[in-house]
Every structure is written in C-alpha cells, then in structure tokens.
Amino acid sequence: MHPSEPPFLRVQFYLTSPYPCSYLEGLEARSQVATPAHLIGPAVYSRLIQAGFRRSGHYTYRPHCTGCNRCVPVRVRVDAFKPNRSQRRCQQQNQTLSVSSQALEFKAEHFELYRRYQRMRHAGGGMDQDDSEQYSQFLLSSQINSVLLEFRDNGKLVMVSLADQVQDGLSAVYTFFEPDEDKKGLGTYAVLWQIEYARRLGLPYVYLGYWIAESRKMSYKSNFRPLEGLRNNEWVEL
Numbered sequence: 001m002h003p004s005e006p007p008f009l010r011v012q013f014y015l016t017s018p019y020p021c022s023y024l025e026g027l028e029a030r031s032q033v034a035t036p037a038h039l040i041g042p043a044v045y046s047r048l049i050q051a052g053f054r055r056s057g058h059y060t061y062r063p064h065c066t067g068c069n070r071c072v073p074v075r076v077r078v079d080a081f082k083p084n085r086s087q088r089r090c091q092q093q094n095q096t097l098s099v100s101s102q103a104l105e106f107k108a109e110h111f112e113l114y115r116r117y118q119r120m121r122h123a124g125g126g127m128d129q130d131d132s133e134q135y136s137q138f139l140l141s142s143q144i145n146s147v148l149l150e151f152r153d154n155g156k157l158v159m160v161s162l163a164d165q166v167q168d169g170l171s172a173v174y175t176f177f178e179p180d181e182d183k184k185g186l187g188t189y190a191v192l193w194q195i196e197y198a199r200r201l202g203l204p205y206v207y208l209g210y211w212i213a214e215s216r217k218m219s220y221k222s223n224f225r226p227l228e229g230l231r232n233n234e235w236v237e238l
C-alpha cells in the first residue's frame with residue numbers, strides 16, 4: 001500500500017488458529033484480527049467497531065468461527081433507552097457513588113480490586129492469574145480515546161470501568177468491582193452510567209461487546225433495550 005493512502009485501507013486481517021471457546025463449553029473458536037496495531041487509531045477503530053470488532057489492549061479482533069455465528073455484536077440505542085423497574089432500583093441503590101475520570105496509569109489499588117474480582121468471580125478462567133504487566137497490557141494500553149472511570153462509596157473504591165469513545169458512541173471495554181458488594185448490581189450500574197454519559201456527550205450508541213443467547217454470563221446485556229445486533233453486516237433491533 002502507498003504511504004499516502006488512508007490508514008484504514010492499509011489495515012490487514014488474519015485468522016487465528018482454532019482455540020477452545022471461552023463462552024460455550026466444548027466448542028472451538030477462531031478470531032479475525034486487524035493489524036498492524038499502530039494504524040488502528042480512533043478513526044480506524046470507529047469503523048472497525050461498527051463492523052463488529054472489539055479490542056483487548058492493542059489487540060483488535062472479532063469472532064470468526066467456522067459454522068457458528070452465535071456471537072452477536074450489540075449496542076444500546078441511547079436516545080430511546082428507558083431503564084426498567086430493576087434498573088431504576090439499581091440507580092437508586094447506587095446514587096451516592098462518586099465517579100471520577102482517571103488517567104490510564106497503573107494504580108495498586110485498582111490492581112488489587114481487579115485481582116479480588118477475578119479470584120471470586122472468574123476463578124479458573126485464566127485472568128485470575130494475571131500479574132501487573134498482563135493487567136496493564138489488557139486495560140491500560142490504548143491508542144483510542146479511552147476513559148478510566150473510578151467509582152467510590154464514601155471514599156472506598158468499589159468499581160473501575162474502562163470505556164472507549166468512538167465516533168458514534170461509547171464502547172464498554174471492561175468493568176470490575178468489589179465482589180463482596182455484588183448485591184448492589186454494580187455491573188448494571190456501570191452500564192447505566194455509561195448510557196447516561198453518552199447521552200450527555202450527544203453520542204447515539206453504547207457498544208456492549210458480544211451477546212450469546214446461550215451464555216448466562218452475557219444474559220444481562222439483553223436487559224438494556226432497545227438493543228441492536230449486527231446480523232449479516234446490518235445493525236437491526238433484537
């Protein structure tokens with residue numbers, strides 16, 4: 001490619017080798033990966049996320065599994081979203097939380113919360129063994145317009161959420177919270193907060209990653225309506 005061409009035209013894609021699916025037991029998965037990473041800045045990533053891609057650090061990918069299309073990229077329509085009764089109760093429960101934007105820098109307090117969350121919520125999943133370098137590569141490495149949100153309850157850190165701002169919305173990258181306070185619905189509150197934040201910014205969508213109907217871990221995403229899914233290269237209401 002000629003160096004004067006727009007970066008998106010110079011992005012290339014490759015397929016990974018098969019690996020065990022992390023969502024559905026007994027299945028194999030493959031990913032389509034966008035490369036080289038240094039070309040995937042805010043404008044390029046905005047186009048990729050509209051095509052169903054996600055990122056983990058500098059790794060930009062989307063599922064590309066043989067004979068399987070269960071992973072559906074989903075996004076919430078901000079202008080039409082209205083919280084249901086359970087979500088309104090969650091907002092009420094957590095209205096005293098203070099939220100602040102932080103730099104994408106390593107903080108031991110964040111990392112310790114991340115470790116507690118992984119040990120209690122996702123034990124045996126691999127991420128419960130992450131060291132500080134793996135944590136930083138996953139959450140603190142970004143070429144996108146990213147914001148690290150810190151949620152505190154009377155000064156105590158209870159949740160951290162990473163989101164990317166793209167051209168037509170926010171992308172919820174990852175959230176972890178105090179596992180002992182699970183009954184407060186902190187994960188739900190993080191999504192509700194980001195929807196309201198997108199509304200204030202005038203952004204039409206909040207991207208929630210992938211939804212699989214058979215996955216209990218992902219069932220919460222279907223509670224945010226209206227929810228659109230990318231099917232056959234077209235965003236349609238689910």
